[in-house]
Amino acid sequence: MDSNNSLPAWGAAAIVIVTLVLAWAIWPSAHKSSANETNVADQFPNDQFPSTYKPLPSHTTLIRNATILTGTDREIAGGAVLLQEGKIVAVGTNIAAPDGATIIDGTGKFVTPGIIDIHSHVGVYPAPGSQASDDGNEATKPTTPEVRSENSVWPQDPGFTRALAGGVTTLEILPGSANLIGGRSVVLKNVTAPTTQAMKFPGAPYDLKMACGENPKRVYGEKGGPQTLMGDVAGYRMAFQKAVDYRAKWRAYWKAKKAGKEVDAPDRDIGLETLALVLDRQIPVQMHCYRSDQMATMIDVSKEFGFRIAAFHHAVEAYKIADLLRRNNICAVMWADWWGFKLEAYDAIPEGIALVDAAGACVMIHSDSDTGIQRLNQEVAVAMLAGRRIGLNIPRAHAVAWMTRNPAQALGILDKTGTLEKGKMADVVVWDGDPFSVYTHAEKVFIDGALTYDRDDPARSPRSDFELGQLPGENRTGGAGQ
Amino acid sequence: MRYSVIALSVAAALAISAALAQPVHAPAPPTSGTPNPPILIQHGHIYSLGAAGTLADGDVLIENGKIAAVGSSLPAPPGATVINAQGKPVTPGLMASYTQLGIEEIEEVAETNDSRADQDIDAAAFDVTDAINPNSTLIPIARIAGVTRALTAPVMGSGVFYGQAAVIHLGQGPDLVVKHAAGVLVSLGPIGENRERVRRPDTWAKFRETMDDAREYWAQRARYHQPGGARDQRSNRIDLDALGPVIQGQEPLIVHAERASDIREAVAYGQAQKIRMIILGGQEAWMVTKELAEAHVPVIIDAELNLPDYFADIGATLKNATRLDAAGVTVLFMPQSDDPSQYARTLAQIAGNAVANGMPWDHALAAITRNPAQAWGIADSYGTLDPGKDADVVIWDGDPLNLSAPTSVFIKGIDMPLVSRQTLLRDRYRDLKRKYPPFSYR
Numbered sequence: 001m002d003s004n005n006s007l008p009a010w011g012a013a014a015i016v017i018v019t020l021v022l023a024w025a026i027w028p029s030a031h032k033s034s035a036n037e038t039n040v041a042d043q044f045p046n047d048q049f050p051s052t053y054k055p056l057p058s059h060t061t062l063i064r065n066a067t068i069l070t071g072t073d074r075e076i077a078g079g080a081v082l083l084q085e086g087k088i089v090a091v092g093t094n095i096a097a098p099d100g101a102t103i104i105d106g107t108g109k110f111v112t113p114g115i116i117d118i119h120s121h122v123g124v125y126p127a128p129g130s131q132a133s134d135d136g137n138e139a140t141k142p143t144t145p146e147v148r149s150e151n152s153v154w155p156q157d158p159g160f161t162r163a164l165a166g167g168v169t170t171l172e173i174l175p176g177s178a179n180l181i182g183g184r185s186v187v188l189k190n191v192t193a194p195t196t197q198a199m200k201f202p203g204a205p206y207d208l209k210m211a212c213g214e215n216p217k218r219v220y221g222e223k224g225g226p227q228t229l230m231g232d233v234a235g236y237r238m239a240f241q242k243a244v245d246y247r248a249k250w251r252a253y254w255k256a257k258k259a260g261k262e263v264d265a266p267d268r269d270i271g272l273e274t275l276a277l278v279l280d281r282q283i284p285v286q287m288h289c290y291r292s293d294q295m296a297t298m299i300d301v302s303k304e305f306g307f308r309i310a311a312f313h314h315a316v317e318a319y320k321i322a323d324l325l326r327r328n329n330i331c332a333v334m335w336a337d338w339w340g341f342k343l344e345a346y347d348a349i350p351e352g353i354a355l356v357d358a359a360g361a362c363v364m365i366h367s368d369s370d371t372g373i374q375r376l377n378q379e380v381a382v383a384m385l386a387g388r389r390i391g392l393n394i395p396r397a398h399a400v401a402w403m404t405r406n407p408a409q410a411l412g413i414l415d416k417t418g419t420l421e422k423g424k425m426a427d428v429v430v431w432d433g434d435p436f437s438v439y440t441h442a443e444k445v446f447i448d449g450a451l452t453y454d455r456d457d458p459a460r461s462p463r464s465d466f467e468l469g470q471l472p473g474e475n476r477t478g479g480a481g482q
Numbered sequence: 483m484r485y486s487v488i489a490l491s492v493a494a495a496l497a498i499s500a501a502l503a504q505p506v507h508a509p510a511p512p513t514s515g516t517p518n519p520p521i522l523i524q525h526g527h528i529y530s531l532g533a534a535g536t537l538a539d540g541d542v543l544i545e546n547g548k549i550a551a552v553g554s555s556l557p558a559p560p561g562a563t564v565i566n567a568q569g570k571p572v573t574p575g576l577m578a579s580y581t582q583l584g585i586e587e588i589e590e591v592a593e594t595n596d597s598r599a600d601q602d603i604d605a606a607a608f609d610v611t612d613a614i615n616p617n618s619t620l621i622p623i624a625r626i627a628g629v630t631r632a633l634t635a636p637v638m639g640s641g642v643f644y645g646q647a648a649v650i651h652l653g654q655g656p657d658l659v660v661k662h663a664a665g666v667l668v669s670l671g672p673i674g675e676n677r678e679r680v681r682r683p684d685t686w687a688k689f690r691e692t693m694d695d696a697r698e699y700w701a702q703r704a705r706y707h708q709p710g711g712a713r714d715q716r717s718n719r720i721d722l723d724a725l726g727p728v729i730q731g732q733e734p735l736i737v738h739a740e741r742a743s744d745i746r747e748a749v750a751y752g753q754a755q756k757i758r759m760i761i762l763g764g765q766e767a768w769m770v771t772k773e774l775a776e777a778h779v780p781v782i783i784d785a786e787l788n789l790p791d792y793f794a795d796i797g798a799t800l801k802n803a804t805r806l807d808a809a810g811v812t813v814l815f816m817p818q819s820d821d822p823s824q825y826a827r828t829l830a831q832i833a834g835n836a837v838a839n840g841m842p843w844d845h846a847l848a849a850i851t852r853n854p855a856q857a858w859g860i861a862d863s864y865g866t867l868d869p870g871k872d873a874d875v876v877i878w879d880g881d882p883l884n885l886s887a888p889t890s891v892f893i894k895g896i897d898m899p900l901v902s903r904q905t906l907l908r909d910r911y912r913d914l915k916r917k918y919p920p921f922s923y924r
Contacts, residue, residue, distance in 0.1 A: 128790040158789055214590075320911050320921075339904070340620070340824040342590040349904045351912075359914055369820070371786055378831065381885050389879075389887060390908070438834035438884050470796045482788045482800050 040247055041282040043254065044273050049150055051200035053189055055448035060084045062097045063430060066106025071113040071404040071419035075397035081111055083426040086449040091420050104444070110435055112400050113420050114169025114427030114447065116407035117373050118286070118333055119313050119366035123173055123188075123196075124149050126157035127370060137176035138183060142220050143239045145208065145278075146271030147183035149173045153196045156464040159370040161480035164190050164453045164462065166374035167429040167442035170201060172411060174313075177211035177288045178219045180226065180235040184274060185209050185286060187411055189447055192462045205412045207310065208278050210236065212289035212298060213344050233297060240305040243275030250276070284310035284412065286333075290344040292317040299328050311410040313366065316348035322359030331362035331410040335372075336382035353402060354387020354394060364406035376403045381436035396436055425449075453480060518895060520545045520559045526567035526877060528552060529844075531574060531852045532866030542572060544873040547895030552867050563897075565890065567877050573847065574867055575630025575874030575893060576830060577854040579782045580762060580816035582823040583621060583632045584614035584650055584658060589821060599639040606692070607720035608645025610634050611662050616655030620823055622902035625652040627827030628888045630874040631660065631854070631864060635667055638738065642688045643668050646724060647736060649858050651874070653893030664858050665736040665760060666728050671744035671794050682744070692717050693755070696725035734758040734857075736782075740795040742769040749773045760814075760857060765795035768802045771809030780812035780857045784819035785836040803849070804840035813841075813849045814857055834883035846883060 061083040068079035070091060082090040084098070097103055124136040135152035138144045153173055163171065169190050175182035187204035188196070212232060221227040226235050249266045256263040277283045285302070289295045289312045302309050311331035312318065316339065318325060318332035325332055334356070339348030349355075356363040365380050367373035384399040401419075408418025417425045426449035433440040445453040454460035463481040521544040528540035534552040541556040542549060558564050587594035596613035599605030614634065624632070635647035644667035650658040668689060672680040695715035699706065699722040706713045715722060727733035737748045740763045749770065752759035761767060764781040767774060774781060785803045790796045807813050815832045818825040833846040841849075855865020863872045873895035880886035891898045910924050 128793050162789055323914050337827065338825070340588055341821050343588055346588060347907055349908045351908045355912065370789055378885065385885055438831060439838045441838065
């Protein structure tokens with residue numbers, strides 16, 4: 001666009017603008033025509049629902065005399081964190097308060113990075129549950145790469161405010177697991193807004209949700225398949241082969257066009273477009289997979305087609321193959337102690353997270369639940385204590401990464417959030433005690449430096465539109481409509 | 483809610499591996515019938531919930547499977563096994579007031595799940611004691627978390643009545659049943675998976691008709707059993723038989739209801755008909771505390787619920803337990819309600835979360851020991867550390883309500899091995915070295 005600024009005549013500028021608009025409208029042939037034409041990411045637009053998120057107003061805030069768990073394996077006694085203009089600007093022990101800063105005395109309190117839940121269906125399976133809002137699974141055919149969870153999110157789900165009261169500042173909302181390929185997920189900042197775009201985490205990559213195992217078989221076994229695990233795997237491979245062919249068609253087109261030939265653009269397929277972006281590693285895969293054998297199979301499938309699996313979710317058997325996950329740089333997303341509700345969850349053990357961690361692989365907690373998401377600190381505690389009871393040395397400064405740093409890494413946003421380090425988004429929780437206790441509450445939650453939740457201040461306790469006027473006197477509870 | 487599962491819980495025939503039916507390899511429990519030597523637990527922080535109160539440095543003596551004494555500096559009888567608790571908390575074994583332990587192995591594997599009646603209308607006669615599997619792998623998993631007793635109960639089927647619950651112990655089998663016919667479950671609100679086709683007036687009409695039938699039937703039961711004694715009630719005879727102890731006020735009706743209006747109507751019916759009642763679910767029970775307290779109706783809750791799962795529980799709040807308790811309503815806890823059997827080990831955590839939201843600590847501990855003992859009619863043998871009761875005793879590695887684990891679990895005086903299928907899996911895969919022998923031989 002810079003070169004256009006030098007055009008002297010307004011008329012010429014207008015022509016250029018009109019041309020650009022038209023070019024966008026007839027996408028993709030004219031979009032960034034100078035780009036490398038074999039690079040799918042430069043050709044396929046990837047942000048049709050752009051984030052309109054704006055941080056809430058914030059004050060410069062100094063939290064001091066607190067125990068700080070930075071998320072980088074560091075615990076600072078009597079520590080301080082300075083939040084300014086939405087960023088963390090200092091973490092240490094002796095930090096001078098800038099003029100006019102709000103000072104929070106953290107005596108007896110703990111400070112952690114905001115919790116990140118990498119696996120949530122808040123908004124797409126909202127409360128109250130009803131058929132009218134049952135929007136998490138496009139269970140009409142086994143591969144639906146064309147759908148996006150962000151188009152199902154109901155921002156008024158009270159689950160968001162409850163999660164906020166549990167210290168959750170970022171969540172990935174995934175499509176459900178009915179489908180082999182369930183669609184794109186979306187990463188949200190846990191702020192309240194009347195639109196989903198206003199919650200979208202700026203700059204967070206998309207992910208593709210895929211599912212192993214029982215669920216697709218159960219849904220489609222009597223509806224044309226897949227009916228078996230081998231049918232599941234054939235389904236992924238056939239879908240990705242179509243994407244390979246689709247990409248080849250477009251590459252041929254781009255090449256011919258570049259060579260100045262008159263060629264018709266191939267038909268656009270928005271599902272295959274997503275898969276082509278997955279093939280080109282622009283969109284990683286978040287893979288619902290319980291069993292060790294299924295995870296190993298999916299690693300092979302990812303190598304066959306060249307896509308990247310960021311993490312296996314519900315990976316209850318990850319402890320059996322933690323070395324394989326470490327070698328392939330794939331994270332395990334696990335529960336502390338859920339197990340046995342279905343056959344493929346039968347081998348979960350409470351020490352699973354600790355064992356995967358001890359083997360040097362990346363591991364994290366997740367909820368998959370609108371109640372569990374409110375207590376991820378307790379879930380980490382359960383996993384940490386289970387590990388300690390078998391003799392593993394797991395300091396709380398390390399365990400805190402299971403709900404902060406590691407999910408940020410698996411979501412590709414570790415450069416922005418997930419730890420208390422200078423320059424990162426000021427997504428911060430002040431706890432009224434050790435977060436790894438059932439008795440401890442998130443007392444204050446900051447998102448981009450703004451105080452978005454204060455347990456002691458009803459005026460700083462958001463409630464969804466849905467919950468207004470439901471009960472006489474609104475005598476519900478404490479914060480965030482709890 | 484575990485959405486991805488719930489959304490998919492379409493019944494499906496799934497072949498189950500034969501391996502599942504085989505017993506797991508576990509150390510043999512103590513030989514049945516051998517007289518066990520007395521056990522003296524010394525220097526515990528004893529929370530007796532009974533006459534001995536709380537002892538900062540106390541002892542518990544177990545003899546012949548019973549608690550023989552609770553006090554300070556108790557002498558060890560000859561031959562006694564002495565355990566030094568080193569100041570750790572000692573409590574009664576815990577009781578979960580709503581589970582499917584013993585009747586459900588894997589929720590979604592139909593062959594292993596005996597918790598749901600397959601009848602259209604009423605299933606009062608559906609009796610869980612016909613299905614209890616003492617070899618269920620869930621039982622040791624719950625036990626090593628300190629749960630020694632449970633109500634095992636049917637879940638919502640397609641009728642108004644779900645069936646009959648039982649109280650079981652989680653100790654040495656094969657007979658786990660402590661109390662048969664501990665309650666008949668009934669749904670008096672549109673809850674769970676049937677909520678979209680249940681209308682409250684229909685439910686109440688069916689419920690009243692069945693209860694009326696039961697009263698009429700029992701008033702003339704002898705006559706109906708005479709040769710040629712034709713019966714004129716629509717309800718099934720077996721259901722009417724099962725409801726006898728309920729209409730006679732001996733066995734509680736366990737009413738699954740969440741909305742305040744449903745609870746209020748149920749309590750009023752129970753009062754009018756002189757029926758013992760226990761509310762299950764009760765997320766809006768905090769709005770009905772006066773009626774519940776006056777009618778002495780206990781409430782079984784999951785203290786972690788605070789979202790409107792359905793329109794029937796808009797008022798769900800983390801303060802439910804605290805408000806009920808403060809108003810004098812007896813609170814009973816269930817484990818995490820999305821799978822209270824697999825997650826039976828969350829029972830103490832549930833109680834801890836109630837404390838975190840205002841319930842006094844000792845009241846929360848009572849809600850998983852003494853309160854259920856009384857509510858389920860087994861207080862003569864369980865619920866407190868008082869002499870003469872069954873020796874269900876747990877020694878904890880920390881505050882029992884704050885994510886602690888037992889270091890010893892005694893059930894009916896037997897020192898239970900802290901082994902489960904999960905600890906065996908853990909031990910097998912703890913060392914991931916791909917060496918000889920392969921994992922399956924370890």
